[in-house]
Amino acid sequence: MPRAATTTDVFNAIAEARRRDILVFLDARERPVGDIADALGLNQPSVSKHLSVLRGVGLVEVRREGRHVFYRTNPEALRPLHEWTLTFERYWSRQLVRIKERAERRPGQSAPAHQSKPHKGGKP
Amino acid sequence: MPRAATTTDVFNAIAEARRRDILVFLDARERPVGDIADALGLNQPSVSKHLSVLRGVGLVEVRREGRHVFYRTNPEALRPLHEWTLTFERYWSRQLVRIKERAERRPGQSAPAHQSKPHKGGKP
DNA sequence: TTGACATATTCCCACATGGGAATATGATCA
DNA sequence: TGATCATATTCCCATGTGGGAATATGTCAA
Numbered sequence: 001m002p003r004a005a006t007t008t009d010v011f012n013a014i015a016e017a018r019r020r021d022i023l024v025f026l027d028a029r030e031r032p033v034g035d036i037a038d039a040l041g042l043n044q045p046s047v048s049k050h051l052s053v054l055r056g057v058g059l060v061e062v063r064r065e066g067r068h069v070f071y072r073t074n075p076e077a078l079r080p081l082h083e084w085t086l087t088f089e090r091y092w093s094r095q096l097v098r099i100k101e102r103a104e105r106r107p108g109q110s111a112p113a114h115q116s117k118p119h120k121g122g123k124p
Numbered sequence: 125m126p127r128a129a130t131t132t133d134v135f136n137a138i139a140e141a142r143r144r145d146i147l148v149f150l151d152a153r154e155r156p157v158g159d160i161a162d163a164l165g166l167n168q169p170s171v172s173k174h175l176s177v178l179r180g181v182g183l184v185e186v187r188r189e190g191r192h193v194f195y196r197t198n199p200e201a202l203r204p205l206h207e208w209t210l211t212f213e214r215y216w217s218r219q220l221v222r223i224k225e226r227a228e229r230r231p232g233q234s235a236p237a238h239q240s241k242p243h244k245g246g247k248p
Numbered sequence: 249t250t251g252a253c254a255t256a257t258t259c260c261c262a263c264a265t266g267g268g269a270a271t272a273t274g275a276t277c278a
Numbered sequence: 279t280g281a282t283c284a285t286a287t288t289c290c291c292a293t294g295t296g297g298g299a300a301t302a303t304g305t306c307a308a
Contacts, residue, residue: 002263003127003295004140015139016128016266024211033285046267048286067275067284075212082213085206087148088199092206126293127265140296157255170297172256191254191305 007056010081014059018042019050023059023073030063030072131180134205138183142166143174147183147197154187154196 006012014020021040025031031039037047051071054060058077063070130136138144145164149155155163161171175195178184182201187194 001296001298002261003130003265005264006127006266009141011141011144012139015136017133017135018266020135020208027212034283043268044285045269045287049266052286069285073212075215078209078212079216082206082209084144085202085209088151088197088202089206091199092203125266126291127295129294130296142296158253167298168255169257169299173296176256193255 006053010057010059010077013053013057014081016050016053018046019054019059022047022050022054023078026060026071026073027075028073030070032068032070036071130177134181134183134201137177137181138205140174140177142170143178143183146171146174146178147202150184150195150197151199152197154194156192156194160195 004012006016014023018040022036025036025039033044033047033051036042036051037044040047042050051060054071055062059074060071061074063072128136130140138147142164146160149160149163157168157171157175160166160175161168164171166174175184178195179186183198184195185198187196
């Protein structure tokens with residue numbers, strides 16, 4: 001059995017670094033294919049193929065407008081990946097909690113990017 | 125250029141479902157190879173090969189003891205993956221933040237034990 | 249030492265891959 | 279209509295792949 005197809009699931013789709021780059025670039029703001037190619041230094045067919053894979057697992061959404069095709073990251077599709085990582089988060093979340101608590105005690109300081117998760121407290 | 129090697133980085137290593145299964149199984153508690161094979165229904169050479177990949181990217185740690193080799197997940201190696209997902213988390217974290225804030229406002233209540241599996245319900 | 253056990257490695261192979269290049273499809277404009 | 283722009287698809291190919299089977303390495307027990 002060879003390696004699973006890139007369109008099998010989100011895990012396989014994001015294994016490719018260029019596709020991760022595309023997802024970050026398309027984060028929140030939709031862009032036409034040409035812009036992606038320019039911004040990431042790829043040629044157009046490569047971008048189209050990568051987008052095809054990402055679309056296959058729901059990681060991007062498409063909007064057609066005339067001869068342009070706008071793509072945009074669908075962050076919802078990344079949730080399973082995020083939640084899978086949370087399985088292990090408790091091992092390192094203690095630090096984050098500490099950082100967060102310090103930041104909250106001193107508002108005005110640079111806050112952490114975000115902190116939505118309470119940690120589980122460990123079974124060592 | 126073919127697909128990047130599985131040992132290129134954590135993203136490629138965890139693309140394989142069996143390897144994710146192994147990481148979950150080895151979470152926190154070390155196990156010999158035979159136990160992994162039994163638990164996941166794989167044959168021993170397959171497990172050894174998967175472990176070799178995981179070791180190649182630092183996702184498991186090894187301890188030898190006689191003829192046994194104990195493996196254990198190294199969750200620290202998953203942090204880059206976790207943090208990459210955080211890039212997009214803001215789109216779905218609003219729910220979690222709201223839950224957390226409510227819990228913090230009522231400290232006598234039972235705090236949420238853990239927030240790893242928020243409900244799946246629709247995005248508004 | 250020999251034999252049993254635990255793990256790692258090697259060999260084989262069908263197969264999906266990503267890049268390059270060329271081409272096809274589709275939409276707009278003159 | 280034809281020409282041009284934007285994107286998608288096809289063809290080719292070197293390469294890493296995961297599984298199975300067989301074998302090698304290493305360790306303990308008698």
